[in-house]
Amino acid sequence: xxxxxxxxxxxxxxxxxxxxxxxxxxxxxxxxxxxxxxxxxxxxxxxxxxxxxxxxxxxxxxxxxxxxxxxxxxxxxxxxxxxxxxxxxxxxxxxxxxxxxxxxxxxxxxxxxxxxxxxxxxxxxxxxxxxxxxxxxxxxxxxxxxxxxxxxxxxxxxxxxxxxxxxxxxxxxxxxxxxxxxxxxxxxxxxxxxxxxxxxxxxxxxxxx
Numbered sequence: 001x002x003x004x005x006x007x008x009x010x011x012x013x014x015x016x017x018x019x020x021x022x023x024x025x026x027x028x029x030x031x032x033x034x035x036x037x038x039x040x041x042x043x044x045x046x047x048x049x050x051x052x053x054x055x056x057x058x059x060x061x062x063x064x065x066x067x068x069x070x071x072x073x074x075x076x077x078x079x080x081x082x083x084x085x086x087x088x089x090x091x092x093x094x095x096x097x098x099x100x101x102x103x104x105x106x107x108x109x110x111x112x113x114x115x116x117x118x119x120x121x122x123x124x125x126x127x128x129x130x131x132x133x134x135x136x137x138x139x140x141x142x143x144x145x146x147x148x149x150x151x152x153x154x155x156x157x158x159x160x161x162x163x164x165x166x167x168x169x170x171x172x173x174x175x176x177x178x179x180x181x182x183x184x185x186x187x188x189x190x191x192x193x194x195x196x197x198x199x200x201x202x203x204x205x206x207x208x209x
Contacts, residue, residue, distance in 0.1 A: 001019075001020055001171075002019075002020075003016050003017075003018055003019045004018035004045065004050060004136060004137060004173060005018070005048075006018070006041060006044075007040060007041060007044040011206075015204050015206070017173070017203065017204035017206070018137065018173045019173065019203075020167070020171040020172065020173065021167045021168045021171055021172075021173075022167060022173055022174075022203040022204065023160075023163060023164065023167060023173075023174045023175075023176065023201055023202045023203060023204075024173065024174070024175045024176070024202060024203065024204040024205075024206065025175075025176050025178055025192065025198055025202040025204070025205045025206065026038065026175060026176070026177045026178065026206045026207075026208065027177075027178045027179060027180060027187040027192045027193075027205065027206070027207050027208070028179070028180075028187055028207065028208035028209070029179065029180060029186065029187065030179065032208045032209065033208070034141065034142065034177050034208055035056070035058070035059075035064075035067075035141055035142075035177070036067060036071070037208060038054065038139055038141050038175065038177060039054075039064060039067055039068055039071065040071055041139075041175075042054050042105065042108065042109075042139070043068060043071060043072065043101070043105065045136075045137060046101070046104050046105065046108065047101075050136050050137060051134055051135050051136045051137075052108050052135060052136065052137045052138075052139070053108055053110070053130040053133075053135045053137075053138045053139070054108060054109050054110070054138075054139045054140075054141065055110045055111075055115065055117070055123065055126060055138075055139070055140045055141070056109065056110070056111050056112075056141050057111075057112055057118075057140070057141065057142060057143075057145035057146060058141070058142065058145055059111070060111060060113055061106060061109060061111050061113065061114065063079075064105075064109060064111070065102050065105065065106060065109075066078050066079050067079055068101070068102060068105050069094060069095065069098060069102060072098045072101060073094050073098070075094070078091065078094070110126070118146060118147050119146060119147045119148070119149050120143075120146045120147070120148055120149070120155050120156070120158070120159040121149060121155075121158065121159065121162075122146075123140055123143070123146050123159070124158075124159050124162035124163055124166075125162075127140070127162075127163055127166055127174060128162070128166045128170075131166050131167070131169075131170035131172045131174075132170060135172055136172055136173065137172065137173050137174075137175065138172055138173070138174050138175070139174070139175040139176075139177070140174075140175070140176050140177065141177040142176075142177040142178055142179060143176040143177060143178055143194075144177075144178050144179050144193050144194070152194075153197075156194045156197050156198065157197045160197050160198065160200075160201040160202075161201070163176075163201070164201050176198075176202070178192050178193055178194065178198070179192070179193045180192055180193060181193050186207070186209060187207040187208075187209075188207065189205050189207075192205070
């Protein structure tokens with residue numbers, strides 16, 4: 001029974017968010033770089049031997065691997081096709097140097113292309129399967145891209161009840177990436193997308209600005 005660290009010690013100390021059996025909500029507006037943040041976390045956790053699973057509902061796997069390579073090398077050009085074309089030899093060298101890290105990330109990364117889970121119910125089932133497989137942290141980015149079946153507030157509550165049962169039974173931590181509701185410029189605890197049950201079932205709410 002231990003708290004998993006974030007890459008940033010102050011965030012770990014301030015929240016103790018990643019204790020077993022807890023759900024964390026990470027919210028930010030479009031373009032706030034939520035996906036880059038969670039990807040940086042996953043790279044850090046894998047580097048430190050944590051068993052992690054990430055389901056990315058947006059973009060293809062190769063897009064996330066390109067972003068990861070940019071983070072590992074500190075070269076943002078790895079996300080731009082024009083830069084890649086102009087630095088082909090350098091790109092090949094970087095990919096060879098970080099091949100092991102990228103293959104490890106690919107093994108722990110699922111996308112809608114490979115997984116096919118698009119509804120909240122399917123994602124809840126995936127989280128449960130990964131937790132039972134021994135994952136210490138399971139992340140979904142973003143949960144707001146999932147389809148709700150039936151009445152939205154009932155779908156949200158059904159999803160969170162299932163996830164809450166999973167984290168308490170398996171002793172893992174779950175991170176759900178979200179957005180504020182439409183028409184708001186910055187996320188707060190009160191305006192995050194989805195039903196009020198998100199605030200009820202999540203132990204920690206992080207907002208990225």
